[in-house]
Amino acid sequence: MSARRHWLNARSFSLVLLAASFAGPLQSLESQERAVVIQGGTVLPVSGPALQNASVVIQNGVIVAVGTNVTIPQGAEVIDARGKFVMPGVVDAMTNIGINSSDLNDASDPITPEQRIIESYYPYGEFGHGGLEPLRNVEALSGGVTTMYIAPADAQLIGGQGAVVKTAGAVLSSVIVREPAAMDMTLGSPPKTVARANQRDPSTRMASMAMLRQELIRAQEYHVKKASTPNAPTDLGMEALGLLLDREIPARLQATSATDIRAALSLAEEFGFDLILDGANSAYEFRDELTSRGIPVVLGQISHPYISNEEIPNKEDYPPLDENTPAKLTSAGVVTAIASFSRAFGSLAPAGTGKWLLIDASIALGYGMSEDEVLRALTLIPAEILGVEDRVGSLETGKDADIIILDGPPLSIKTWVETVFVDGVQVFTRDADGTARE
Amino acid sequence: MKLSLSVLSTLLVLAGTASAQTDQVIAVRGGTVHTAVGAPIEGGTVLIRQGKIVAVGRQVSIPSGARIIDATGKDVIPGMIDNHSHIGARSTDLNDRPMLIGPQHRFIDALDPDDPDFNDAIEGGVTTIVTGPGSGENVSGMALVIKTFGDDLGERILLEHGGMKFAMGAKSRTRYPTTTMGVAANLRQYLIKTQEYVASWERWEAEGSEGAPPARDLGYEAMAEVLDHRTYVRAHVHSATDVATLIRLKEEFGFELALHHSTEAYKLAPQLAAMGISAVVLPLGDRIGVSEDAMAGPFVLWQNGVKVALHTDAPVISQKWLRLSAGLVMRYGIPDEEALKMVTINAAEIARVADRVGSLEVGKDADVVILSGPWYEPSSRVDLVVGDGQVIYDRTEEEAEQ
Numbered sequence: 064m065s066a067r068r069h070w071l072n073a074r075s076f077s078l079v080l081l082a083a084s085f086a087g088p089l090q091s092l093e094s095q096e097r098a099v100v101i102q103g104g105t106v107l108p109v110s111g112p113a114l115q116n117a118s119v120v121i122q123n124g125v126i127v128a129v130g131t132n133v134t135i136p137q138g139a140e141v142i143d144a145r146g147k148f149v150m151p152g153v154v155d156a157m158t159n160i161g162i163n164s165s166d167l168n169d170a171s172d173p174i175t176p177e178q179r180i181i182e183s184y185y186p187y188g189e190f191g192h193g194g195l196e197p198l199r200n201v202e203a204l205s206g207g208v209t210t211m212y213i214a215p216a217d218a219q220l221i222g223g224q225g226a227v228v229k230t231a232g233a234v235l236s237s238v239i240v241r242e243p244a245a246m247d248m249t250l251g252s253p254p255k256t257v258a259r260a261n262q263r264d265p266s267t268r269m270a271s272m273a274m275l276r277q278e279l280i281r282a283q284e285y286h287v288k289k290a291s292t293p294n295a296p297t298d299l300g301m302e303a304l305g306l307l308l309d310r311e312i313p314a315r316l317q318a319t320s321a322t323d324i325r326a327a328l329s330l331a332e333e334f335g336f337d338l339i340l341d342g343a344n345s346a347y348e349f350r351d352e353l354t355s356r357g358i359p360v361v362l363g364q365i366s367h368p369y370i371s372n373e374e375i376p377n378k379e380d381y382p383p384l385d386e387n388t389p390a391k392l393t394s395a396g397v398v399t400a401i402a403s404f405s406r407a408f409g410s411l412a413p414a415g416t417g418k419w420l421l422i423d424a425s426i427a428l429g430y431g432m433s434e435d436e437v438l439r440a441l442t443l444i445p446a447e448i449l450g451v452e453d454r455v456g457s458l459e460t461g462k463d464a465d466i467i468i469l470d471g472p473p474l475s476i477k478t479w480v481e482t483v484f485v486d487g488v489q490v491f492t493r494d495a496d497g498t499a500r501e
Numbered sequence: 502m503k504l505s506l507s508v509l510s511t512l513l514v515l516a517g518t519a520s521a522q523t524d525q526v527i528a529v530r531g532g533t534v535h536t537a538v539g540a541p542i543e544g545g546t547v548l549i550r551q552g553k554i555v556a557v558g559r560q561v562s563i564p565s566g567a568r569i570i571d572a573t574g575k576d577v578i579p580g581m582i583d584n585h586s587h588i589g590a591r592s593t594d595l596n597d598r599p600m601l602i603g604p605q606h607r608f609i610d611a612l613d614p615d616d617p618d619f620n621d622a623i624e625g626g627v628t629t630i631v632t633g634p635g636s637g638e639n640v641s642g643m644a645l646v647i648k649t650f651g652d653d654l655g656e657r658i659l660l661e662h663g664g665m666k667f668a669m670g671a672k673s674r675t676r677y678p679t680t681t682m683g684v685a686a687n688l689r690q691y692l693i694k695t696q697e698y699v700a701s702w703e704r705w706e707a708e709g710s711e712g713a714p715p716a717r718d719l720g721y722e723a724m725a726e727v728l729d730h731r732t733y734v735r736a737h738v739h740s741a742t743d744v745a746t747l748i749r750l751k752e753e754f755g756f757e758l759a760l761h762h763s764t765e766a767y768k769l770a771p772q773l774a775a776m777g778i779s780a781v782v783l784p785l786g787d788r789i790g791v792s793e794d795a796m797a798g799p800f801v802l803w804q805n806g807v808k809v810a811l812h813t814d815a816p817v818i819s820q821k822w823l824r825l826s827a828g829l830v831m832r833y834g835i836p837d838e839e840a841l842k843m844v845t846i847n848a849a850e851i852a853r854v855a856d857r858v859g860s861l862e863v864g865k866d867a868d869v870v871i872l873s874g875p876w877y878e879p880s881s882r883v884d885l886v887v888g889d890g891q892v893i894y895d896r897t898e899e900e901a902e903q
Contacts, residue, residue: 205793366785366822366879383819419829426825428880429873476828476878 098122098136099487101468104144109151109435109442110457119149121464124487129458142482144468150438151458152209152465152483155417156361156445157315157341157402159216160203161185164406167216169223173254173265174278176307177299178223180213181242186228186235197490198238203230204491206418207473207480208403209465210240210446210455216406217249217317218257220265220275224303225315227449229465231483231490240451245315245339246307248275251323252380272326279334282308313337313450315361319381321345328352339448342404344368344384350395359398359448362389365426367404389440390431400445401427401437425474434474463487526550527887528563529869532572535838535876536861537579537845547577549867552890557861570885570892576876578841579861580628580868580888582848583823584781585735585761585812588618589632589647596637601673602691604727605719606642608633609661614647614654618816622649623894625821626870626883629659629849629858636668636737639678639687643723644735646852648868649820650888659854664759665727667736669743685746692754695724733757733853735781741765748772759851761812767798770805779808779851784829785818799830803839810848828877840877866890 099121106117108129120128120135128134135141159167166183169175186198203211209230215222224243232238250271259266265274282304289295306312318327319342328349331338340346343360346353353360368383369376392399401424403417420441427437446456454463464487471478483491527549534545536557548556548563563569587595590611597603612632622630633644646660667688672679678687698721705714726732734756736747744766751758760766763780766773773780782799802809811826813819827840835843849859857866867890874881886894 202793366825367818386821422825422829422879426879429882474880476825476832479832 096123098127098139099142099464099484100133100135100139101142101144101149101466102135104147104149104468106458107148107150107438107473108458109438110459116145117149119458119466121466121484121487124464126458126460126462126464126466128460142468147481148469148471148473148478149458150207150467150469150473151442151456151462152467152485153207153417153420153441154400154443154445154449154451154456155203155208155211155403155405155420156400156448157363158211158213158405158417160200160211160213160405160417161187162213162215167222168218168257170218170261173219173258173263174221174274175219175223175300176221176246176278176303178215179226179243180215180223180247181226181228181235181239183215184213184226184228184235186232186238198232198235199490200230201491201496202418204483204485205480205493205496206420207467207469207483208417208420209467209483209485210449210451211417212244212315212402212445212449214245214247214315217253220248220250220254220271221278222247222249224312227451229485231485231488240454241449243303243306243312244449245313246303247315249317250326251317251319252376253317268322268326272330275330276333279304279308279330283334307336308334310335310337313339315339315341317341319344320379321348324349328356328358331358342384344382344388346397347388347391347395350392350397353392354396357398359400359444360392361400361402361445361448362392363402363404364420364423365389365401366423386426386430389427390436393432393436393440398444398448399440400448401440402445421473421478421480422476425476428474434472437474525890526564526567527570527867527890527892528561528567529570529572529577529871529887530563532575532577532871534577534861535579535841537838537842538860538862541838544573545577547861547867547869549869549887549890552867554861554863554865554867554869556863570871570887572871575884576872576874576881577861578626578870578872578876579845579859580866580870580886581626581823581844582810582852582854582859583622583627583630583813583815583820583844584759584810584848584851585783586630586632586815586820587635587817588622588630588815588820589613589616589645595635596641598637599673599676601638601671601676601678602640602687602720603634603638603642604640604665604691604721604723606634607661608643608645608663609658612645612647614657618820619649622815622820623886623888624883624899625819625823626872626886627820627823628868628870628886628888629852629854630815630820631663631735631848631852633663633735634666636666637671638668639671639684640691640724641666641668641671643732646854648888650893656889659857660852662726662732663852664733664735665723667734667747669736669738669740669746671737681740681742681746684743685750688750689753691720691724692728692750695721695728696754698722699725699728727756728754730757733759735759735761737761738766739764741768744769744773748776748778751776751778762814763802764795764798766807767795767801770802770807773802774806779810779847781810781812781848781851782826782830783812783814783818784826785813785822796829797833799843800833800835803835808847808851809843810851811843812848824877825879828879831877837877 101119106114117131161184214225225245225247226242227240227244229238265271285301316327318324340360403420443456446452466484468482481493529547534542546561594611634641644663646663648657651657701715758778760780763782766780831840846859849855869887871885872881884896
C-alpha cells in the first residue's frame with residue numbers, strides 16, 4: 064500500500080515550544096528541564112498497588128521515578144502532595160469533544176472513510192479563548208482527562224478516522240498522540256434513522272450491513288488493482304479502508320443492541336479487521352466470544368445510559384447501559400473501558416466534556432467493581448484499547464508525565480482535581496483556573 | 502343469610518391478616534437519620550405505623566412485635582422527590598404538535614401507571630414525582646404529582662392539578678411564534694384572554710345567571726386556575742432573558758411561579774428571592790452546554806435565599822440518579838443537609854405536597870429510603886425503600902432474584 068500514513072508522534076519537537084509558550088503561573092522553559100517531584104501523596108500508579116507517602120519524579124516531560132524511596136535529583140522542584148492522591152491522567156476513550164456539531168458527520172453520504180476528525184478539531188475547549196496561548200481544554204483538564212479519543216458522531220455507517228489527542232499542548236501537532244487511530248463506524252439505529260429522515264439508504268439494518276460489505280469489498284478490489292497498476296487513480300477513502308483491512312488501525316464500531324453486536328462480530332470476522340465495540344450495552348451475552356477473540360468494549364456513561372443523540376430513544380432499538388454491565392464484563396475477562404461519550408458543542412452533551420468521568424465511573428463501585436478495577440477502566444485499559452499504552456495510562460518510568468493530583472480519593476463526589484500535568488507541564492490548577500470562568 | 506361460625510371465623514382471620522399488614526409497625530433503627538428538616542440524628546429510629554411516620558429520634562421506644570429494620574452504619578433519608586420528569590407517558594404523547602398553547606391538556610390522560618420507568622425511580626429511592634407534559638409548546642398542560650409505587654392509582658395520585666407547564670424556548674419553525682419575544686407575546690395574549698373569559702362568566706353570574714351562559718373553553722378554564730392560584734406555573738426556562746420575561750409576566754398577572762431547568766436563573770437570584778420565585782434545576786442535563794458558572798448556579802440561588810429543588814427530566818436522565826444531582830451541587834458549596842432538601846422537602850413544597858411527603862416528620866407518609874453509605878455518594882446503593890409504610894424495594898431480594 065503506497066499512501067499509508069504514519070502516526071504522528073510530535074512530542075519530541077513540541078516540548079520546547081510548549082514550555083516556552085506557557086506564561087504566568089505555568090512553568091517556564093527553565094523548569095521544564097528541571098526535575099519536578101510530587102512528594103508524599105498516596106500514589107495510585109494503576110500498573111501496581113497503591114503506594115502511601117510516595118513520590119513521582121518527572122523530568123523532560125516523562126516520568127523518571129515512582130516509589131516510596133526514590134532519589135530526588137538535585138535542584139528539583141518539590142510539590143507537596145501530602146494528604147492528596149496522585150494518579151495518571153484519565154484517558155477518555157470516546158468523545159466528540161472539540162468538534163462543532165455541524166462538523167460531526169457529513170450529511171451528504173453515509174460512508175466517508177476519507178474524512179479525518181483531526182481536520183474538524185477545535186482544540187481549545189468550550190471555555191478556550193484562542194489567541195497566542197497554548198492549547199488547553201480546561202473542561203477536560205478539570206476532570207483530570209489528559210488524553211482522549213475524538214471521533215465523528217454516529218449518524219453515518221462510516222464517519223471517518225478518529226484520533227487520540229492530549230487535552231493540552233503547544234500547537235495542534237503536539238497534542239496528537241495517534242492519528243489516524245481508528246476507523247469510526249456505527250451500526251443500528253442512528254445511521255438508519257438519519258438516512259430514513261433524509262429519504263435515502265440505508266433505512267434498515269439489512270441495508271446498513273450490505274452497504275458496509277460492499278464498501279469493504281470495493282476496498283479489497285481497489286488494493287488488488289493498485290498493487291498491479293501503480294498508476295491507477297488514488298482514492299483517499301479506499302486508502303483509509305486499506306489501513307483497516309491491513310490491521311494498521313482497528314475499527315471503532317458502535318453497536319448497542321445484541322443484533323448490532325452480532326453483526327459487528329461477523330463483519331470483523333469476514334474482513335479480518337481488528338474490532339473495538341463502542342456503546343456495546345448488550346455485550347454481556349457475547350462475553351465468551353469477546354474474550355476468546357480479544358475484542359474490547361468501551362461503555363459509558365453510567366449515569367447517562369443512552370449514548371444516542373435522541374433525547375428519549377427507543378429502548379428496544381437502543382438499549383440503555385445497565386449499571387451492572389461494566390462489572391459483569393470485567394469479571395468475565397472482557398477488556399472494558401468506561402468513557403464519557405461526550406457530545407459536541409450545541410448538542411446533547413452528557414455531563415460536560417468528561418469532566419465528571421471519575422464521578423460517573425464511581426457508580427460502578429456500588430455495582431461490584433473494585434476501586435482498582437474502576438481506575439484501570441479509566442486509564443490503562445483505555446490506553447491499551449487506543450494503542451497508546453506505551454505513552455500514557457499509568458505512572459511508570461518512561462511514560463509521559465501526564466499526572467493528576469486530587470484533594471481526596473479519586474472516586475468520591477466530594478473530590479476535586481487540583482493539579483494536572485501534561486507532558487510534564489503543569490497545565491491546570493484548580494486555584495488558578497478555578498471553575499474555568501474565563 | 503346466616504353465616505356459619507367457621508366461615509365467620511375464617512373471615513375474621515382474613516380481616517385480621519389484612520389489617521395486620523397495614524397496621525404493621527416498622528422500626529428503622531440504628532442509622533444516621535437525615536430528616537431534611539433538621540440536623541442528622543446518629544443512631545436514630547424512624548417508627549412507622551399504618552403507613553405514617555409516628556416517631557423520629559434517638560430515644561424512640563419500639564413496641565413489641567414491630568418489624569425491626571437494622572440500618573446501623575447506613576444513611577436513612579426521606580423518600581426522594583423528583584420535581585420535574587416526563588415518565589409514565591409515551592414520548593409521542595408529551596407535546597401536541599403543532600398546537601403551541603394547550604393548557605386544557607392533562608397529563609393524567611396520557612398516564613401509563615405501569616411504565617417500567619417507575620421501577621427505576623423506586624430503585625433510586627425516588628418515591629414521589631411530578632411528571633408532566635414536555636417543553637414543545639408555550640403552554641403544554643397540567644402536570645401530575647404521583648407516587649412511584651402502589652397498585653391503586655387513586656391512592657398514588659397526590660395532586661391531579663399539579664402545575665401548569667410553560668416553556669419559554671418553545672418556538673415554532675413554521676408558524677407563530679418563531680421568536681423569543683413572540684413566545685412572550687403569545688403567553689401574555691393568552692393570559693389576557695383568560696382574564697376576559699373569567700370576567701365574562703363573572704358578569705353573567707352577576708347578572709343573575711340568566712340567559713345563555715358564555716361558551717365554555719377548557720383552555721381558559723385551566724388557565725384560570727393559574728390566575729386564581731388554585732395551581733401555579735412551572736416554566737421551562739434556560740436563558741436569563743426568558744427568566745426576566747417570566748418575572749414581568751408574574752408582575753402583570755400575579756401567578757405563583759417555579760422556574761424549571763433554570764440554567765441562568767442564578768443571574769437574577771436576588772430578584773427571584775425577593776419575589777418568592779423558586780427554581781428547579783437540572784444539574785445533570787447538559788443540553789445547552791452547562792458551564793461551570795451554571796453548575797455553580799444552585800449555590801448562588803441558595804446563597805441568595807431562593808428555594809431550590811433539583812430534577813432529572815426523566816426519562817432523559819434516569820430517576821435513579823436524582824441523588825447524583827444533589828451530589829454535584831454539593832461540590833459547588835451547598836452543605837450536605839441543604840442539598841438533601843433540594844431532592845426532598847423543597848421539591849415537596851414547590852409541588853404543594855409537603856403536608857404529605859418530603860421529610861421524616863411525625864404525621865407524614867412513611868416514605869423512607871435506606872442507603873448503604875453516604876446518601877450523596879454515587880458509589881452508595883439504595884438498599885431498602887419503604888413506601889406508605891410497606892417495604893417496596895429490598896436490594897437483597899432483588900439481587901437474589903437475578
